[in-house]
Amino acid sequence: MKIGIIGLGIIGGGYAKALIKYGYEIYGIDKNTDTIEYALKENLITKGYTDGSDIISNLDVIFVCLYPKDTVDFIRKNQNRFKKNSVISDVSGIKRYISNSLIYEKEDYEIVLSHPIAGSELSGIKNSNEAIFHNSNFVICPHKYSTEENMKLIEILAYQIGFGNVSYISDLEHDKILGYTSHLTHAIAMALVNSDPQESKTEMFIGDSYKDLTRIANINEDLWIELFEKNKDNLIKHIDNFINELDMIKLSLRNKDSDTLKSIMNKSSNQRCDIDG
The missing domain is CATH 3.40.50.720 (NAD(P)-binding Rossmann-like Domain)
Structure with a gap:
């Protein structure tokens, strides 16, 4: 062949x-x-x-x-x-x-x-x-x-x-799912790195969690601009959902609502375990 x-x-x-x-x-x-x-x-x-x-x-x-x-x-x-x-x-x-x-x-x-x-x-x-x-x-x-x-x-x-x-x-389902598992994750990594206040030497305090979350922030901008823009409707929906989840965490902290915060953490732990089987 x-x-x-x-x-x-x-x-x-x-x-x-x-x-x-x-x-x-x-x-x-x-x-x-x-x-x-x-x-x-x-x-x-x-x-x-x-x-x-x-x-x-x-x-x-x-x-x-x-x-x-x-x-x-x-x-x-x-x-x-x-x-x-x-x-x-x-x-x-x-x-x-x-x-x-x-x-x-x-x-x-x-x-x-x-x-x-x-x-x-x-x-x-x-x-x-x-x-x-x-x-x-x-x-x-x-x-x-x-x-x-x-x-x-x-x-x-x-x-x-x-x-x-x-x-x-299907192609529609692919773009919806990849908008979450790939495109959103790259957007999050970019946002996390760019949100660094740079008030101190961040690199002196980085551990594995930061490295794992931001590896993909070293991004090929030409490729990813194409992917983001050509799947923008799905990506925007996923970004909105992600912001809502962050808002729930922020509100729990602001209200000193430990029970809700614990519930959010338990939910994420359970869903992450399901991914690993």
């Missing part, structure tokens, strides 16, 4: 490292010449291209590992080049935008909307590591032209990459 990976960054580079071990022919396409040279030197890809328009028509599966808008632009630009019956999959953290932009009618190729729920605050192929996928969650979002055969193919590849669980949900 010939697999193309468009964009050899954290996700694309990790995919390449994992999949080439299974004997697939991996064709990397990245506009950065240094990235291609590194991938070839480290034997992460079979061949590499900075353009790739000549190889696209020979690829059986293509993973488009780009920002959401760039993903849409790439697929639109190359839709007449894709091999007949090939499978094109994305990695975007928003799905309704992708489906609304690309899923109009049945094509000679099939788009399988997917999202690897894994990542890093680092960037670039040199920081890519397939270990970030191990036992992580992977989501596939069926649409009206999806086929069981091609969704199953992407599921198999996801497990080979190292993902521990593959789920199927």
Whole structure:
């Protein structure tokens, strides 16, 4: 099988490292010449291209590992080049935008909307590591032209990459849930770091709790502005809910209401335990 990976960054580079071990022919396409040279030197890809328009028509599966808008632009630009019956999959953290932009009618190729729920605050192929996928969650979002055969193919590849669980949900449900589990958490991390009064040397008093909560505040602003803005309705609702929860804590403190404060803490402890099973 010939697999193309468009964009050899954290996700694309990790995919390449994992999949080439299974004997697939991996064709990397990245506009950065240094990235291609590194991938070839480290034997992460079979061949590499900075353009790739000549190889696209020979690829059986293509993973488009780009920002959401760039993903849409790439697929639109190359839709007449894709091999007949090939499978094109994305990695975007928003799905309704992708489906609304690309899923109009049945094509000679099939788009399988997917999202690897894994990542890093680092960037670039040199920081890519397939270990970030191990036992992580992977989501596939069926649409009206999806086929069981091609969704199953992407599921198999996801497990080979190292993902521990593959789920199927609609694009609408995906964006609603990820607005909470991913987009809101990044907004909270940003707000926490930016709320530092800087009245003293904060770094001298930081423990694991602060580090854990703010790791993702070291953010790729270009990517996350896209994700926030293209999922703004869901994110705003989640931010409002979060503010309400903070207000309840603040009100409990202001009213010296230890019982309510204890109830809030017990609720969060129980719900966190449920997540771990």
